[in-house]
Amino acid sequence: MRQKAAVRVRLQIRRLVRNEHLTLGVLAFAVGIAAAYGALIFRIGVGEIQQVSFGFSLEDIVLEAGGLPWWQIVAVPTIGGLLVGIILQLHGRGRAQGVAHVIEASALQGGRMSLKDGIVSTIVHVMSLGFGASTGREGPVVHLGATLGAWLSQRLSLDRSQSRTLLACGVAAATGSLFNAPVAGAVFAIELIVGNLSLTAGAPIFIAAVTGTAIGRFYFGNAPAFVVPAQELISLWEFPAFALLGVISAAVAIIFMKTIFAVEGAVEKTKMPMWAQPMCGGLLIGVIAVFLPQILGVGYLATDAALRAEFGLQLLLFLIVAKIAAVAICIGFGFGGGVFSPSLFLGAMVGGAFGIIAGGIFPDQFSGVAAYALIGTAALAGAVMGAPLATIFIIFELTGSSTLTVAVMVSTVVASVVIHQFYARSFFHRQLANWGTNLTGGHDQAILRNLLVRNIMRRGYATIEPEGDTHLVHVRIHEAQDGEVYVVGETGGVSGVITYADIEDAVLGREDGAPLDAWAISQPIVDVLLPEDSLESAQAKIAATGRTSLPVVRDRESMELCGVVGELEIARAYNRALLRARAEEHD
Incomplete structure (x- = not known):
């Protein structure tokens, strides 16, 4: 009996370990701790630089700055700006990152962010605020929390949905810790970063927000940031x-x-x-x-x-x-x-x-x-x-x-x-x-940006040589599943496309009765797709040309035909990806 009970216990433990909700909950707790302490170090760093540069902490800057000599008030942000500029120049990746990069990572990069860029950006933010920059600390702390969540998801090789959830957990924990506001931290992450609320994503985000807020309260107390007089509506x-x-x-x-x-x-x-x-x-x-x-x-x-x-x-x-x-x-x-x-x-x-x-x-x-x-x-x-x-x-x-x-x-x-x-x-x-x-299309539209033409292009297409006669054109166009035949030369380069309408126009417009070849009947290729193009780009090009499909070429120099992508393929790929994403988010 004891042996059977032990087996049942082991089975229950295995089920718990494999349970996605439990796993994400534990990881959210870890991200909450990391993001909260990241926010704590951020605030301490800003305060220490303020003490060195101005002689007082950031919280007292308005009260004390008026007593400083004018040259110090001018010199501190100028020298700080020089130091910030040198760091950015050495990093070579442009300006410090912020909330916009977090939104982009969630929508387009599956929750992936660079740890190196995140650390350098944090250093730049700390120094900027420490030397008196007239900006906020919330965005940088949110970016730091998101970076830590993204780093953990990359280390554990989590899927897109789980990575986006941990990214949002970092945002929620950092916001909750900074504002002493767990509900606001969770809602901010859901509203601006994730874009939807489900049990799989929502529960970990709230766990992270509460964890971050608890740590923030332990170090900074429970008092509100602003003291507002008693208010009431008069009329x-x-x-x-x-x-x-x-x-x-x-x-x-x-x-x-x-x-x-x-x-x-x-x-x-x-x-x-x-x-x-x-x-x-x-x-x-x-x-x-x-x-x-x-x-x-x-x-x-x-x-x-x-x-x-x-x-x-x-x-x-x-x-x-x-x-x-x-x-x-x-x-x-x-x-x-x-x-x-x-x-x-x-x-x-x-x-x-x-x-x-x-x-x-x-x-x-x-x-x-x-x-x-x-x-x-x-x-x-x-x-x-x-x-x-x-x-x-x-x-x-x-x-x-x-x-x-x-x-x-x-x-x-x-x-x-x-x-x-x-x-x-x-x-x-x-x-x-x-x-x-x-x-502007939201997270669903962003799915098209993560799908590539090479993964959905159709290789079953009809072709004909430029010198092919009218009879052969009729045969090939009847064999084509989409009613289009591509004119391809000896080197494999595509030069034109023929549809039923092109054949009818060519026959009716012929006056001397001379035979026509495929090249004379075809319409020139208006635009082409490359295998590395996104489906969003492909969709825009197809709409701009007024056609239902476009040829895919290996490169624009050779114009070697390697596939075809049409509106139907894009719609099917989008629906499959959308259903998969929804299943991941609501499991």
Whole structure:
């Protein structure tokens, strides 16, 4: 009996070990620990560099920067920019990576990311923020967490679905640890990275988020990042004002993003060497910070002050302009850092300014400047990030306040819809589009980018020599399964294609009764496919030519025919891949 019981126990253990849900849960716990400690080291590194360069920590930068001599405020970001530029020049892979690269890895690369690029990017981000760059720490920490999750999945040779899940686990853990917000971390990873919620993906993501948050709370406590005064809605008549604030927040968000890309494009046109770009940007940041030190660093203290309605209208407007310029200069000139903290900063300033103006016009129907500052924070950040649901959770967990729930939701949704309709889904999707990567079709459309022509091309096609007569053309076209015959010369190069319509046109258009050969009947090849082309590219080329299929050639020089790909083959391959992906995600 004991022997049988031992066998049953061993069998149960084997089933548990082979259970995908259990395995991913354990791996998610490990990624959560790694990402949380990565975020911890990131924050400590930034603080230590701040202590050396400015003489105080990042958290006190607004309070202390005003007491520094002007030359130090200018020199610190300039010298820091030089060091950052040298690292980027030596690495030779362009600028530091961020959230956009994580989205791209999830959608197009099956959750694969380079550990070396991730480490170098983290060093650049830490140094940039340590020397006062006017950017955020959230994006870099998210990228670091994703890199660690991707590295583990590559070491274990996990499949595409599992790799994407661990990538998202790293994102959720890093976000939860940084914001002390487990729900927001999980929702952010699901909304922006994975794109869907299933048991196989969702459970590990929540495990990682909770793990990261627990470790973050152990080291940094459970207090919210911002202390917001008690709020309450005064009147339902304010809801049109909340919607209008959403529209204004979207407009400022568009200006913010366009300014960043404009500066980035202008810097690239100067042909300035990589090592010099951040240094020049640091000099400009230092000059601005002499007059407005609030723009240095992540800006949490300035955001907190705006949420408590401590700034006047004139200062709020100055800070909006200065922060947009500072972030655009930092990112445009090659500093590291993200855009979430700047979005919170700008949202608080925009909301505060709107609240002051609205309160002056309708003093009896007014919930207070602090309320509008909080609503603006969520609206603008949600619009920039392209993750309104996650942003709403982040705001609640950052502030510990839920009394303005409906107002925050209205303004955030309006801002996100306006951004989506008139500019882009998010800052990151616009960034990817500028690099030539289009994710507007979502994760399902991205499947076509991972499939190659060589894997689906049809080798059963009909051919004919250029001198073949009309009778032979009729015979070959009847044998062809798609009603097309390709004209191929002695060297194997394709030069034309014949369809039923081409034969009819040639016969009806012949006036002298002279015999026709295949070359005379055929239509020239408008475009061709290569075996290494993606199905997305193939689909676009077929649509552009107006045909139902295109020939595949080994190379464009020889034009040697090696296959044919049509709309039917693409549709079948897409459906198979889509079903396989869905099965992996929902098993």
